[in-house]
Amino acid sequence: MIDVQRLRVLRAVAEHGSFNKAAGALLLTPSAVSQHIAALERSLGHPVAERSTRGVTLTEAGRLLVDAAETIAAELDQVRSAIDRLSAGRPRLTLATFTSGGRHLLPSALPRFVAERPEVELTVLEAEPEAAVALVRSGGADLALAYHFDGPPPVRAGLDWTPLMDDPLWLVLPQGHPLAGRACLDPAELGGARWVLGCLKTEAFLRRYAALAGFELQVAASTTDYFFAQTLVAAGVGVSLVPQISLAVPASCTAVRVAPPRPARHLGLITPRRRTPHPYAEALAKALRAAAAPDPEAGPDAPPAAATPQAPRTTAATRPRPAGTGAAA
Helix, strand or coil: CCCHHHHHHHHHHHHHCCHHHHHHHHCCCHHHHHHHHHHHHHHHCCCCEEEECCEEEECHHHHHHHHHHHHHHHHHHHHHHHHHHHCCCCCEEEEEECHHHHHHHHHHHHHHHHHHCCCCEEEEEECCHHHHHHHHHHCCCCEEEEEECCCCCCCCCCEEEEEEEEEEEEEEEECCCCCCCCCEECHHHHCCCEEEECCHHHHHHHHHHHHHHCCCCEEEEECCCHHHHHHHHHCCCCEEEEEHHHCCCCCCEEEEEECCCCCEEEEEEEEECCCCCCHHHHHHHHHHHHHHCCCCCCCCCCCCCCCCCCCCCCCCCCCCCCCCCCCCC
């Protein structure tokens, strides 16, 4: 049988890249860490870590064990949270969400959930996807609304990703811009423009795009709020790239579709891989899926249902649901 404490030590070695640093994090001596790893290797009959002048590298067996250790630790945290909830007067459910996703989906999903489960004490935490993953893994949240651009979803071992909807990106330009009347634009056509950034992840996407298209990204303003970014565009600071659900285009701006292949954020739910279903989490997930479902009467590229026309020259615009402000990730 594999000793759980030895798995904990191996996780620390993998995280810190050395026996000495792992020992400091665990409040053990380096000798004790070395003994735990040696005992683990003896019980397995395989080496799990290799030392070198550059630190410690896990073997394939070591990496498999660390993946398993993370899953076990996450399950234990979830069980601890479930036990804590047993002593509560009312059943509790915690949802982590990024701001613009919560602004778009929760006003539709929560009334349905509350009506069906009035006994539940619901807590909503604002968290970017990376922080949301940690919350769900630790049991600090029962599920999370998150997103990713290209590449795999932001989940790790022991977690599941359920797609909800795609959130296409739009270019936001000052209304007097020479290209503001176009039906769609390739961002490379704005290569010489100054950009207003509304999110670090959008910046990362734009920098990758600019490198591939062969132009240098000129940043005029960098924010963590898409709504603030759009007011800066209206003020003539530059142009911006904004997800559809965050569009709140001022009358002095124009939103233009990005030319195909159109980039998008992919919204989804992060949930722990449970042995038995969590009935309240399942009910909230169902309500969120219903809120994210496309309007059958809308076209495949239509703005969200909450969209409101702004001005005759605006190609497309949507107003945010009235749920406050904050980092519009």
